[in-house]
Amino acid sequence: MDFLKQIALPQSEAQIGVLYFVLNVIDFLLLPFISYVFGALVLSLYHNRKGRMHNDPLAQRFAKEMIDHILPNKSILLLFGVVPFMAMTFAYAQLLQDTAALSVSILGWGLLLLAAASAFASSYRYALTFSDMLEAVPGKSNDKVEEYKAQMLETRRTSGKYALLFLSAAVYCMIAGRSLAVHPNSWDTVSNAVQLLFSLDVLSKLLQFVVLSFSMATIGMLFFTFSWQGGTKDLTPEYSEYVRSSTLPIGLISLLSLPLFVVLSVVLLPVVSLTATVFFFAFLVIFFVFLASHSVYGMIKEFKASYAAKAFYLFTLAVFALVLHGTSALAGATKTSSAVLAHRYVLHHEELLAAMGINLTVLTGEEIFTAKCSACHEFGVKKVGPAYKDVLPKYESDRTRLVTFVLNPMKVDPAFPPMPNQGLKPAEADSIAAYIMTMYKQQK
Ligand code: HEC
Incomplete structure (x- = not known):
């Protein structure tokens, strides 16, 4: 994947500034989306299995709606997942073009894995919907329908599993590549992606991602089931209760453990990456997570749909702060190499002027x-x-x-x-x- 760096161009200080801005925008899309999809897949697969084993229609409905909310159609994963991931890879290729860091190649692999994951995820989604339609076929079922049903169950199980597998690998590449980017001291020593598995920073970020994704998926599920556009249609009391009991405890636990990982990620940053903005945004994350967990706790004590909306919006703010926290750390880490890049650009420019007879x-x-x-x-x-x-x-x-x-x-x-x-x-x-x-x- 070395070719990725070769397509990068020299850039001025202003262009580097624009790149950081673009990276923020990409992350605003990518991070909440990918973590939501990850959490939703895990929970959906779990409830799908439960639904199959105990023939439990509530669990089956939960499994399907969990996915439907975040992947309402086929192109969403491409639009919010694959495209921003590709843009992110190019942005890192620009920023790190002059360094020995392996980040860009790792991100390139992540992109391929994510594309594979999105193919499996849409087949999983399709199988869930199709099973649902088969269930609704009126009259006595015949052999043909039964055969289809069995087939769909099989597709559901395998495609869901592969989607999760490829998505996990893609997430690993994303986290490993980006973690390496903020550790200039390791740029020369890390020679393959597996080495990063033993880095404390990568491990803690992986755990942070898992916790983030469970918070996203559970809060999202509550929001879409009870609040968004008046809540899901034909919401029976049993299903409401099922959704609540399957999301609230996980949501609260993961929300409460998120600040721990934020603090850990600050502690593990190298000194060059620690700036006042890094601390400020870390503080904001914890602040919004605290407020969001307050709403989730409120729902456990006394359920109100308005709490679901509040938790969702507050948590979204926390995720945005998390993105800004990450980008400021990256800006700190690449400060010197960006400056050198910008200097090269100036020299390049001066050479050009000198060639034209203008002396500086x-x-x-x-x-x-x-x-x-x-x-x-x-x-x-x-x-x-x-x-x-x-x-x-x-x-x-x-x-x-x-x-x-x-x-x-x-x-x-x-x-x-x-x-x-x-x-x-x-x-x-x-x-x-x-x-x-x-x-x-x-x-x-
Ligand atoms: C006021 C005195 C002073 C000036 C001016 C100064 N230095 Fe130093 N420099 C030091 C001292 C003292 C050390 C030893 C620091 C230490 O070991 O902690 C040092 C260490 C260094 C080192 C070795 C770092 C290492 O890793 O061991 C380099 C390289 C260096 N200086 C370059 C420069 C350059 C380039 C300039 C001019 C831009 C400069 N210094 C100006 C006092 C100075």
């Missing part, structure tokens, strides 16, 4: 060195800071890390005081890093 003066690496670094550094001897010959070897293979250090110096060697931030612009940091590295290599 820019500060060279050497000038920055004399003005900002030479007071404390020399190449061969230690001054206030270490000699470059002692500290540059570890950056030889990774200039981006050197740029990151210069932009945001951190404590390294206890024998030295901390290096003060020189307040360089990303493009300047890129030039000075290139300059000292070249000089160091020449002197070696």
